Amino acid sequence: MTAIRSFAAAALAGLACxxxxxxxxxxxxxxxxxxYYVLALSWSPAFxxxxxxxxxxxxxxxxxxxxxxxxxLWPQYxxxxxxECGMGSQPSRIALDGAQGVYPEEGLARYQWRKHGxxxxxxxSDYFATVRRARDAVKIPPALQKPAAAQTWTVVDLERAFIxxxxxxxxxxxxxxxxxxxxxxxxxxxxxxxxxxxxxPTLGRGACRGREFTVPPAL
Numbered sequence: 372m373t374a375i376r377s378f379a380a381a382a383l384a385g386l387a388c389x390x391x392x393x394x395x396x397x398x399x400x401x402x403x404x405x406x407y408y409v410l411a412l413s414w415s416p417a418f419x420x421x422x423x424x425x426x427x428x429x430x431x432x433x434x435x436x437x438x439x440x441x442x443x444l445w446p447q448y449x450x451x452x453x454x455e456c457g458m459g460s461q462p463s464r465i466a467l468d469g470a471q472g473v474y475p476e477e478g479l480a481r482y483q484w485r486k487h488g489x490x491x492x493x494x495x496s497d498y499f500a501t502v503r504r505a506r507d508a509v510k511i512p513p514a515l516q517k518p519a520a521a522q523t524w525t526v527v528d529l530e531r532a533f534i535x536x537x538x539x540x541x542x543x544x545x546x547x548x549x550x551x552x553x554x555x556x557x558x559x560x561x562x563x564x565x566x567x568x569x570x571x572p573t574l575g576r577g578a579c580r581g582r583e584f585t586v587p588p589a590l
Contacts, residue, residue, distance in 0.1 A: 400453035403492025405446035407569040408561040410505045413442040415475065416587040417553040430475035438517050438589040440475040442556060443483045444502040444565070446490040449573070453490040461485070462495035470499040473506060501565040508566075509559050510536045517589040524554070524586055526579045533557065537568075544568045549579040554586045 415438060419431035430437065446453055462470075462484050467477060474480040480499070488498040512532035514522065526547045534540050540559070548556040560571035 395451040397448075397451055397453045398455045400456050400490060402456045402490055405453055405490060405563065406449050407447055407563055407571060408491075408501075408505065408565055409445045409447050409571070409574065410502075410509065410559045410561055411442035411445065412439040412506070412509065412557045412559070414438065414554045414556065414586065415440045416589050417550065417555055420553070420587055421551075427476050427479075436517055436589050437475060438515060439511055439557065441473055441502060441506050442479075443487055444491075444498075444505055444561075445487045447560075447571070454486055456490035462499075466495035466499060469496050470502070473499060473503045505559075505561050505565050508561075509533075512536050515586065518586065519590070520588050522586040522588075523583050525583055529554070529557070533559075540568050541570070543570045543572045546571075546574040547579055549581075549584045552581065552584055554584055 415430060415435075418427070429435075430440065461481065466484075467480060470477070470480040474483065484495055484498065488495065488502075491498050491501070493501060510533075512535070514532065529547050530542055530545050533545055534542065544560045546558045547554070548558065558574060560569040560574065561567065562569045
């Protein structure tokens with residue numbers, strides 16, 4: 372339970388930075404009633420440099436050398452987002468086995484299903500398959516495939532790097548978030564079926580206020 376609460380706190384912190392800070396959270400909404408998905412890809416080295424070393428020991432174990440990992444696939448409204456949509460029973464062992472390799476921790480997969488996945492209107496197995504498909508659809512720029520040294524980027528340059536290797540992706544479909552001067556997440560918006568990119572200009576850029584930010588190495 373402690374691990375799940377820790378993941379809950381991290382996820383809520385991420386949602387607060389979505390760039391639609393005034394957006395309303397709608398608890399208990401009707402499953403399947405949403406407009407698009409946000410795929411949140413966390414930069415694991417930055418997370419593990421901070422609170423992650425205590426909250427996600429498997430993800431942050433020495434030698435894992437993770438780069439971008441799935442934080443979540445979140446159903447969204449054009450304004451606001453649904454949560455805890457009444458289908459929140461724990462996913463089966465079969466469903467969780469299908470989520471292996473998608474999330475860095477099983478506890479995160481469980482939490483993300485209960486908080487967000489239940490709002491998709493899909494079964495746990497189908498939801499995790501949609502998360503996997505969305506993750507696999509986003510190509511990571513070569514410079515960010517497990518870099519061995521710290522890098523310095525701007526929001527515009529990082530977005531352009533993703534757009535360059537993802538045909539069809541536009542600037543209004545991607546957002547970069549920072550925390551304490553480091554890359555935190557890259558968020559990409561997907562259509563409701565999870566098969567194509569979606570415009571989400573209200574997503575904004577979370578806390579990347581400076582001209583530059585640091586991307587810690589994936590060691």
